[in-house]
Amino acid sequence: MIGEPLDGPWSFRATDVTKSYNGGKTLANDDISIEVHPGEVFGLLGPNGAGKTTLVKQVIGLLKPTSGSITLGPYDLVDDPDVARQLCSYLPQAQMPIDSFKAQEAIIISGAIRGGPRDQVLRRANEMITALEIEEWRNTLGTKMSGGVRRLVGFIMTTVWPGKVVILDEPTNDVDPLRRRLMWQQIRNLAQDGVAVFLVTHNVMEAEKSVDRLAIIDEGRLVASGTPSSLKTNDRGHVRLQLMLSPGAETPPLPEFVIRDTRAGNNLITVIDESAAATGIAWARDQMVAGTADEYAIGAITLEDVYVRLTGHASAAEFDL
Amino acid sequence: MTTEALVAPGVLPAKRSGLSYWLWSYGAMLRWELTNTRLILPLLVLAQALSGAGLVLGFGLLMPSLPPTIAAYLVTGAAVVSLIMVGTSVGPQLVAQQKIEGSYDYMWSLPVPRSAAAAAWVALNTVIAIPGMLAALLAGALRYHVHFDISPMVIPAVLITLITGTLIGYALSHAIPKPEVTFLVSQVLIFVIFGFAPIAYPAGNLPAWLATVHQYLPFVHMADVVRSSLVSGLVTDVGHSYLVLGIWSLAAAAITALVLRRRK
Numbered sequence: 001m002i003g004e005p006l007d008g009p010w011s012f013r014a015t016d017v018t019k020s021y022n023g024g025k026t027l028a029n030d031d032i033s034i035e036v037h038p039g040e041v042f043g044l045l046g047p048n049g050a051g052k053t054t055l056v057k058q059v060i061g062l063l064k065p066t067s068g069s070i071t072l073g074p075y076d077l078v079d080d081p082d083v084a085r086q087l088c089s090y091l092p093q094a095q096m097p098i099d100s101f102k103a104q105e106a107i108i109i110s111g112a113i114r115g116g117p118r119d120q121v122l123r124r125a126n127e128m129i130t131a132l133e134i135e136e137w138r139n140t141l142g143t144k145m146s147g148g149v150r151r152l153v154g155f156i157m158t159t160v161w162p163g164k165v166v167i168l169d170e171p172t173n174d175v176d177p178l179r180r181r182l183m184w185q186q187i188r189n190l191a192q193d194g195v196a197v198f199l200v201t202h203n204v205m206e207a208e209k210s211v212d213r214l215a216i217i218d219e220g221r222l223v224a225s226g227t228p229s230s231l232k233t234n235d236r237g238h239v240r241l242q243l244m245l246s247p248g249a250e251t252p253p254l255p256e257f258v259i260r261d262t263r264a265g266n267n268l269i270t271v272i273d274e275s276a277a278a279t280g281i282a283w284a285r286d287q288m289v290a291g292t293a294d295e296y297a298i299g300a301i302t303l304e305d306v307y308v309r310l311t312g313h314a315s316a317a318e319f320d321l
Numbered sequence: 322m323t324t325e326a327l328v329a330p331g332v333l334p335a336k337r338s339g340l341s342y343w344l345w346s347y348g349a350m351l352r353w354e355l356t357n358t359r360l361i362l363p364l365l366v367l368a369q370a371l372s373g374a375g376l377v378l379g380f381g382l383l384m385p386s387l388p389p390t391i392a393a394y395l396v397t398g399a400a401v402v403s404l405i406m407v408g409t410s411v412g413p414q415l416v417a418q419q420k421i422e423g424s425y426d427y428m429w430s431l432p433v434p435r436s437a438a439a440a441a442w443v444a445l446n447t448v449i450a451i452p453g454m455l456a457a458l459l460a461g462a463l464r465y466h467v468h469f470d471i472s473p474m475v476i477p478a479v480l481i482t483l484i485t486g487t488l489i490g491y492a493l494s495h496a497i498p499k500p501e502v503t504f505l506v507s508q509v510l511i512f513v514i515f516g517f518a519p520i521a522y523p524a525g526n527l528p529a530w531l532a533t534v535h536q537y538l539p540f541v542h543m544a545d546v547v548r549s550s551l552v553s554g555l556v557t558d559v560g561h562s563y564l565v566l567g568i569w570s571l572a573a574a575a576i577t578a579l580v581l582r583r584r585k
Binding site for chain 2: 085086103
């Protein structure tokens with residue numbers, strides 16, 4: 001698919017999707033429009049409760065939009081939820097119900113349910129089990145799998161015979177760092193095979209490395225969309241200065257050159273102008289001498305900083321530092 | 322390019338439909354359901370068999386000797402209770418469990434016709450229910466020497482009883498959003514079926530108004546069609562019972578279809 005125009009006959013389009021509850025008092029999705037094209041990995045980012053999962057459930061026909069349209073190629077997915085389920089594969093955020101299944105069984109039966117011919121499903125299952133390095137759990141029952149292995153099995157169940165659109169809701173949850181990388185490689189392979197990958201996450205740092213384009217939603221509204229670098233243009237000329245505060249320390253008074261700041265756990269992340277970098281470092285050192293901070297780091301603006309500016313929330317990843 | 326066949330550019334896959342798609346989906350979902358319950362299936366089957374036999378033997382403790390006709394009535398009644406109980410009580414509890422685990426949404430995002438998934442569910446319930454029925458009949462033959470007179474009508478009778486019962490439970494468990502409420506409702510159903518439905522005793526033993534209500538409910542008719550296929554001479558108007566059950570099974574199927582198509 002490489003080299004073909006992205007906006008192909010199988011593009012996925014959500015247009016002006018609004019989902020309201022309580023007779024319009026609660027807006028879970030407020031006029032959201034996005035497009036995901038075959039061959040790309042599209043990220044939908046936002047804090048918990050922003051309305052990401054609500055949007056996804058409307059795509060696969062578990063919920064019905066209050067207004068707006070959702071189409072995939074020639075099909076109207078709102079009018080025809082049967083075709084939506086046939087053409088979209090969905091990995092939900094909750095763990096898969098595979099307690100009684102051996103890994104390989106769960107994958108093979110899922111491939112059959114998705115309509116895949118047996119020999120091809122088997123071949124691809126073997127490829128993915130090997131690629132994700134879960135060979136040793138091939139014949140292990142779900143009850144005996146760790147959360148991470150179960151997640152990887154769920155991922156293969158969803159993508160062993162993928163639809164035109166693959167929707168992954170927090171796919172890397174519980175997965176160890178090594179296999180996360182392998183999983184991202186598989187997600188990239190799916191896109192290269194022509195699938196439109198629709199990734200839902202609140203882990204911004206992972207998304208920055210893995211998605212082609214993204215949209216950020218907050219409180220049901222689309223607050224930004226574009227490529228990771230295009231979203232950073234407003235912060236051109238800025239750098240991030242991050243302090244690891246001493247456990248229990250209060251946030252110190254911030255100097256005037258701090259453009260904005262956010263705190264996640266003991267992390268104090270500030271955005272400052274490039275020209276204030278030296279002054280900023282001196283201030284950070286003062287904090288260490290005073291015992292307020294244990295260490296500091298200065299670096300380029302990340303998608304995380306953009307995300308914090310737009311949503312006012314630190315993402316999950318910021319707590320993992 | 323392992324998924325080439327599926328996503329070959331320029332080829333629009335037609336929406337899948339038709340009988341072969343339905344049968345394929347039914348087979349795949351049945352494999353899913355059987356594998357999904359296999360850890361508890363032996364236990365469920367055993368519990369059903371024990372309660373089927375236990376019901377009959379329990380009557381024996383209450384009334385050590387019974388006239389043959391009443392014994393036949395009780396024993397066939399116990400068999401029917403076993404059949405109904407699975408669909409209206411065990412099934413809904415399994416669905417409620419899916420909601421608690423969070424796997425319910427995944428199950429309903431699968432690309433299979435809803436009717437094929439429901440049919441696989443009925444088949445699973447059949448596998449769980451039949452041993453209970455057989456155990457009740459066996460216990461009846463041993464304990465009361467009930468003479469059975471089994472006609473080929475036992476197959477449609479058992480099937481329509483299972484399908485109607487399972488679909489009623491299925492519709493209920495999907496229509497009720499809260500799993501806690503589902504548990505409660507299935508407990509109430511057990512209570513009603515055990516105590517206040519004329520399955521193991523004649524409707525004449527009930528207050529007149531309740532007997533009238535049961536003419537319109539499916540339980541007594543389930544008992545009548547199954548009983549008439551096992552023992553001769555106990556039931557007269559079995560055609561009427563099939564008619565009522567036919568209406569109930571169609572209604573339950575329609576409600577199930579409606580509930581499953583509904584999107585909040």
